[in-house]
Amino acid sequence: MAVKSRPRQALAVATALGLVLTAAACGGGDDENSAGTGDCSTYEAYKHDGTEVSIYASIRDAEADLLEQSWAEFSECTGIAINYEGSGEFEAQLQVRVDGGNAPDIAFIPQPGLIKRFADSGKLKAVSAETKTQAEANYSADWLKYATVNGQLYGAPFGSNVKSFVWYSPKTFTEKGYKVPTTWDELIALSDQIAGAGEKPWCAGIESGDATGWPATDWIEDVMLRTQTPEVYDQWVNHEIPFNDPKVAEAVDRAGTILKNDKYVNGGFGDSKSISTTAFQEGGLPILEGKCTLHRQASFYANQWPEGTKVAEDGDVYAFYFPAIDAAGGKPILGAGEFTVAFADRPEVQAVQTYLASGEHANARAKLGNWVSANKKLDINNVQNPIDKLSVGILQDASTVFRFDGSDLMPASVGAGTFWKGMVDWINGGKDTAGTLKYIEDSWPK
Amino acid sequence: MNFDLADQADKFVMLLGGLVAFVVLVGGLLLVLDVIPTKLAERREARLAAAADAGVPIAPGAARGREGWLALGFLAPALLLLSIGLIFPAIRTTVLSFMNGDSTRWVGFDNYTWMFGQPDIQNVLLNTLVWVLVVPTLAATIGLLYAIMVDKARGEAVAKALIFLPMAISFVGASIIWKFVYAYRSGEQDQIGLLNQIVVWFGGEPRQWLLEEGFKLNTLLLIVIMIWIQAGFAMVILSAAIKAIPAEIVEAAKIDGTNAWQMFWRITLPAIRAALIVVVVTITIATLKVFDIVRTMTNGNYDTSVIANEMYNQSFRYGETGHGSALAVFLFVLVIPIVIFQIRNIRKQRSEA
Numbered sequence: 010m011a012v013k014s015r016p017r018q019a020l021a022v023a024t025a026l027g028l029v030l031t032a033a034a035c036g037g038g039d040d041e042n043s044a045g046t047g048d049c050s051t052y053e054a055y056k057h058d059g060t061e062v063s064i065y066a067s068i069r070d071a072e073a074d075l076l077e078q079s080w081a082e083f084s085e086c087t088g089i090a091i092n093y094e095g096s097g098e099f100e101a102q103l104q105v106r107v108d109g110g111n112a113p114d115i116a117f118i119p120q121p122g123l124i125k126r127f128a129d130s131g132k133l134k135a136v137s138a139e140t141k142t143q144a145e146a147n148y149s150a151d152w153l154k155y156a157t158v159n160g161q162l163y164g165a166p167f168g169s170n171v172k173s174f175v176w177y178s179p180k181t182f183t184e185k186g187y188k189v190p191t192t193w194d195e196l197i198a199l200s201d202q203i204a205g206a207g208e209k210p211w212c213a214g215i216e217s218g219d220a221t222g223w224p225a226t227d228w229i230e231d232v233m234l235r236t237q238t239p240e241v242y243d244q245w246v247n248h249e250i251p252f253n254d255p256k257v258a259e260a261v262d263r264a265g266t267i268l269k270n271d272k273y274v275n276g277g278f279g280d281s282k283s284i285s286t287t288a289f290q291e292g293g294l295p296i297l298e299g300k301c302t303l304h305r306q307a308s309f310y311a312n313q314w315p316e317g318t319k320v321a322e323d324g325d326v327y328a329f330y331f332p333a334i335d336a337a338g339g340k341p342i343l344g345a346g347e348f349t350v351a352f353a354d355r356p357e358v359q360a361v362q363t364y365l366a367s368g369e370h371a372n373a374r375a376k377l378g379n380w381v382s383a384n385k386k387l388d389i390n391n392v393q394n395p396i397d398k399l400s401v402g403i404l405q406d407a408s409t410v411f412r413f414d415g416s417d418l419m420p421a422s423v424g425a426g427t428f429w430k431g432m433v434d435w436i437n438g439g440k441d442t443a444g445t446l447k448y449i450e451d452s453w454p455k
Numbered sequence: 456m457n458f459d460l461a462d463q464a465d466k467f468v469m470l471l472g473g474l475v476a477f478v479v480l481v482g483g484l485l486l487v488l489d490v491i492p493t494k495l496a497e498r499r500e501a502r503l504a505a506a507a508d509a510g511v512p513i514a515p516g517a518a519r520g521r522e523g524w525l526a527l528g529f530l531a532p533a534l535l536l537l538s539i540g541l542i543f544p545a546i547r548t549t550v551l552s553f554m555n556g557d558s559t560r561w562v563g564f565d566n567y568t569w570m571f572g573q574p575d576i577q578n579v580l581l582n583t584l585v586w587v588l589v590v591p592t593l594a595a596t597i598g599l600l601y602a603i604m605v606d607k608a609r610g611e612a613v614a615k616a617l618i619f620l621p622m623a624i625s626f627v628g629a630s631i632i633w634k635f636v637y638a639y640r641s642g643e644q645d646q647i648g649l650l651n652q653i654v655v656w657f658g659g660e661p662r663q664w665l666l667e668e669g670f671k672l673n674t675l676l677l678i679v680i681m682i683w684i685q686a687g688f689a690m691v692i693l694s695a696a697i698k699a700i701p702a703e704i705v706e707a708a709k710i711d712g713t714n715a716w717q718m719f720w721r722i723t724l725p726a727i728r729a730a731l732i733v734v735v736v737t738i739t740i741a742t743l744k745v746f747d748i749v750r751t752m753t754n755g756n757y758d759t760s761v762i763a764n765e766m767y768n769q770s771f772r773y774g775e776t777g778h779g780s781a782l783a784v785f786l787f788v789l790v791i792p793i794v795i796f797q798i799r800n801i802r803k804q805r806s807e808a
Contacts, residue, residue, distance in 0.1 A: 101771035126774055130557055219754045219772070279641035279663070285756070286639060286663060422556070422773035430575075433756045437666055448575070454556055454775070 049086035055364055057357035058088030064361075065106070065113035066347065067099035068168075072379060079374035083364055089357045100425070107132050112352035115362060117167055119347045120417040121155040122424055127350070128158035134351050135161040137359040143366040147384045155413050156348040165366030168374075169346030169383045171400040172227050172307040172414065173234075174328035176293050179321075181302060193235070193334040196303075197266075200273055203302050209276030211267055212301035213284045214292025215436065222429030224289045225436060226416040227343065228268060228305060233260040234341040235334040239410055246415045248453055252423075253446035261435070261442045268436065276301025285436045296326060305331055307345075308381060308400040321395050328396055330403075338410075342403055345414040346383065420454050427452040484532065492525055545787070552780035556773075566781035579760045582674050586745060586761060589675070591738040594682045595731065598689025603723065606697055615694065619687040626684065626747035633680045634752060637664040666757050674759050680748050685741065689734045696730035697723060729804055736797045743789055762786050 068076060073095040084091050094113070096102055100123065106112055112132065118124050127133045136144065144153060144165035156164040175196075182189065187203075190196040203210035215224040234242055237256055244250045245257055267273050274281045277295030290313050293304035297318065304310075308328070311320050318325045333340060349365045351358050364370055368386020375382070378393040383404040392398045403409055416424035427449045435445040555562050570576050605614040621629060638648030642660055646652040651661035665673050700723065708722050724731075746763035753759045755768065762782055770779025 101767075104771055104774065123774075126557065130559075219750065221754055221756055279639065282663060282666060283639065283641065286665065420774075422769070422775050426768065426773045430756060437757065439668065439758070451573075 051369065052083055052086040052364075055083065055087045055089070055360040057360055060088065060355070060357035061090045061092060062115060062355075062358050062361045063092045063094070063113045064115045064117070065094050065096070065099070065103065066117035067095060067097070067119065068117065068347075069095035069097060075377045075379065076374070078377055079370060080361075080364070082373070083361075083370070087360065089361060091361065100421075107352065114353045114355070114358045115349055115351050115365075117347040118164075118350055119345060120421070120424070121348070121413065122418055122420055124156055124163055124348060124350055125158050126421070127352075128161070128163050132352060133163050134354040135163060136165070136351070136362060137354070140165060140359060140363040140366055143363050147366060147368055147371075147386050149383065149385070149411075151411055152346075152383050155418070156350065164348040164350035165362070166383055167347040167349050167365060169344055169381050169400075169404060170308045171381065171403055172343040172345065173231055173331040173341070174306065174308060174310075174396075175331050176296060176304040176306055176310060176326055176328045177302060178296050178299075178325060179323055179327050180325060181296075181299060187302070189329045190332055191330075192332050192336065196332050200267070200303070204272045208302070209272075209274060209300070210302050211273045212276040212278065212292060212295045212304050213268060213274055214278070214287030214289045215284055215432065216286055216288045217290075220425070220429065221285070222432045223416065224292070224306065225268070225284075225432035226424075226428050227307070227414065228264045229257075229261055229432070230412075230415040231305070231331055231343045232264045233257065233415070234343055234410075234412055235338075236260045236263060238338065239341065239412055242412055242415065246418045248419075252450035252453060253443065258442050258446055261446065265435075265442065269438075282437055285433050308396050311394060311396045312379065328399070339408065340403075341410045341412065343412055343414060344383075344404070345417055423449060423453055488525075488529055495525075548780045548783050548787075551776055552784045553777075554780075555777050556775040558776050562777065566777045567785075569778060570781050570785065575758075575760075576765065578758055579755075579762060579765045582671070582759060583743065583761045585671055585674055586678060586681070586742050587739060589678050590681050590685065590742040590745075591735045593678075594685040594738050595689045595693075595735050597682065597686040598691075598734065599693050599731070601686070601690045602694035602697055603719070606694065615690065618690055621684045622687040622691075624684070626680075626745075627751050629680055629684055630748050630751035633683075637676060637752075639663045665753055665759075668758050673753070673757055677748055677752055677759060680752070681742060681745060685738050689738065692730055692734050693727060696727035700726045729800075732797070732800055736793055739793055740790055743786060 066073075073093060077091075077093050080091055083089075100120070103113075103116055103118075103123075107127065118127075124133070141162055144162065148166050152166045153162060156162060156166065177189070181187070187199060188195075190199050200210040213224070213228075215222055217223055230242075233245065233256075236259055237245075241250070241256055245252070245254065250256065268284060269281050271280050275283045275287065277298065277300035278284075278287050289306070293301075293306055293310060293313065294315075295301045296304055297314070310328075314320060314326055320326055330340070349362055351362050366384075368384060371380075371382050371384035371387040372391045374380050375387055375391040375393070375397075379397070380392065381397050381400045381404070385405060387401060387405075389398055389401050389405070392401050404411070416428050418424065419428065431440070431445045431449045434440045434448075435442065440448060551558055552566055553561060553563060555565075570580075601614075601618055605611045608614065624632070635647065636649045637651075638646075639651055639661055640646050640648070642655075646655055646661055648661075648664075650664060654661060664676055667673050667676075704722060704726070705718075708718060713721065744763050745761055746767065749755055749759060749761050749764045750767075755761070755764045760768075763786065766779050766782040766786065768779075769775045769782060
């Protein structure tokens with residue numbers, strides 16, 4: 010194949026970077042997690058000279074470059090050339106490629122529902138014994154469950170994100186004397202205080218191209234985890250209770266007390282209907298102009314702030330934990346992440362899959378910046394920005410009650426279809442809560 | 456990322472290889488199919504001449520049989536490609552439409568009852584109907600009126616170019632342009648959308664146009680984009696047809712004292728009837744398949760989805776191949792009568808000519 014030149018280029022960059030990092034690591038007198046030593050002995054077990062492995066995922070642009078850098082040394086030492094391809098149409102195109110007999114060797118799939126579909130149709134290969142050992146050592150059973158279908162493990166978790174965050178401006182908070190709310194009641198009291206001053210406390214946006222609606226499903230899931238127990242949440246996601254169960258309606262209505270409240274939203278954009286036409290990338294930006302104060306969005310929203318914005322506890326923007334309603338239930342966390350699944354079981358493919366599940370890779374990738382993973386071997390000192398550090402800390406905290414993004418667990422026709430669409434109609438006022446939930450329930454595949 | 460030409464050399468070599476292969480294959484095929492018949496014809500003529508000289512008659516059937524094989528030779532590549540690219544997928548889609556989401560089980564007509572039973576899919580079908588009724592009618596009418604108005608007027612070329620320009624823009628590009636026309640900002644902010652700015656100038660409140668579901672307003676606003684693109688196409692074809700009306704007829708009508716109204720109904724319209732039908736049929740088929748505009752503007756949200764968009768979503772995004780296939784088959788069924796009408800029309804014209 011004809012694409013050998015790019016990895017080599019990336020390799021040069023990565024090697025240079027590796028050297029710098031090594032220097033830094035040595036200076037700190039810290040030679041643990043030394044993923045940038047240029048020493049190939051670490052990779053001895055993975056060696057498969059002159060082979061190629063293709064990887065397909067939805068990660069693109071700058072983040073894709075970082076990914077390629079993160080495995081450049083592995084690639085050089087083991088002789089396994091990794092051809093990475095990122096696509097904005099990943100979910101639809103993966104299906105097309107698999108159906109067309111042109112499946113990638115490895116895919117990073119962010120939806121357990123999709124993993125189940127491919128596994129059920131016999132397209133996916135179960136992981137090798139080495140990958141399984143590695144994954145079980147590095148990830149909690151909760152996380153592994155999402156890539157397990159019929160008792161078989163199909164992949165290890167990879168990158169992750171934490172969704173239960175509310176973004177705010179520490180500067181504004183100090184200026185106006187607001188306090189970071191730690192309970193739901195404090196959050197509502199703060200919202201009322203801001204609304205009372207004639208300002209809009211919240212801003213939100215759920216437009217996201219053909220994925221329009223997903224940020225609203227995160228809202229519902231996050232509130233659902235707070236009004237109900239994690240067990241009820243699981244029942245809801247697995248369709249053991251109907252989608253329009255009164256417990257779900259309660260959560261939707263509670264989210265509605267913020268999202269559909271014209272006194273609360275939509276700072277800087279218009280009335281509550283404008284949520285459905287505001288791009289999620291722009292949703293929180295009015296915080297910087299003081300047009301709104303609060304924006305519930307995942308850890309990865311850190312990448313959306315304009316260049317020069319300081320993301321830190323004492324900076325322009327930061328995020329606090331979206332408070333629990335009942336403190337007795339612990340700290341529920343909504344999150345998501347990709348899983349490395351393989352469509353081929355050649356030894357070099359398994360070697361790459363094993364490496365990606367290892368602590369070495371997680372640390373090598375974290376050092377390059379913008380990385381959160383639930384990998385237990387990930388050293389928090391290697392994580393670059395403060396919000397990523399906070400996220401990794403939460404993910405590694407044993408007392409955290411973690412639940413995976415519900416819409417990603419549901420069948421695609423609901424989780425990526427009617428749930429998204431239904432939320433758009435709900436925000437719009439096209440359907441009320443009962444109508445929306447019934448519409449979604451009716452669409453659940455039989 | 457910098458682009459290094461030398462690094463990409465092997466891709467260019469591959470491209471070149473492909474081109475050479477294409478030339479060799481297609482050129483070779485044409486050569487074979489051209490040279491052999493000529494040779495055969497020469498030989499046959501020689502044989503006929505020889506036979507005529509000798510006074511022996513030759514049965515005509517033998518030559519015709521060979522020509523049949525030859526015709527097949529010409530048709531075979533096209534037939535092969537058609538069956539791979541069109542006929543086989545059509546059969547497969549039809550089969551899949553009677554199976555479940557992941558094509559593992561037969562479900563009979565379930566996908567079709569789903570299609571006509573779900574309120575939101577009914578709405579999709581209704582939207583498609585609105586598109587098919589409005590777009591061809593308005594696009595053809597606007598194109599025709601424009602063609603007549605600018606005909607022989609001063610600056611005709613410029614006027615025509617102006618309305619033809621949107622044709623050159625892709626559906627997605629056009630949609631992005633119109634997204635800005637319909638863009639919304641709340642009342643207290645500066646408007647960035649043209650339509651809302653106009654509303655504000657007249658003292659109105661800015662509206663979120665694409666959310667206005669009443670009277671299918673948002674669907675109609677999307678339809679405007681399609682008309683904007685297709686009116687130029689209609690205008691060009693119809694203008695050419697108008698110019699092809701024999702001058703004598705127009706002359707004679709003028710001498711007979713027809714007014715503009717009579718000229719239009721009695722002379723122009725009957726004379727360009729064939730071209731008008733082609734325009735309407737072409738635009739109708741394009742409208743039935745409309746996908747890009749809806750996907751770019753709303754992705755089918757706010758009750759604006761159409762069959763092609765829903766088909767893509769069901770098949771590729773939701774993994775409901777059965778639902779998607781049923782929608783595809785239905786779309787196919789909708790197009791068939793139009794195609795038959797067009798074929799009959801062409802036949803009729805040919806027999807008249």
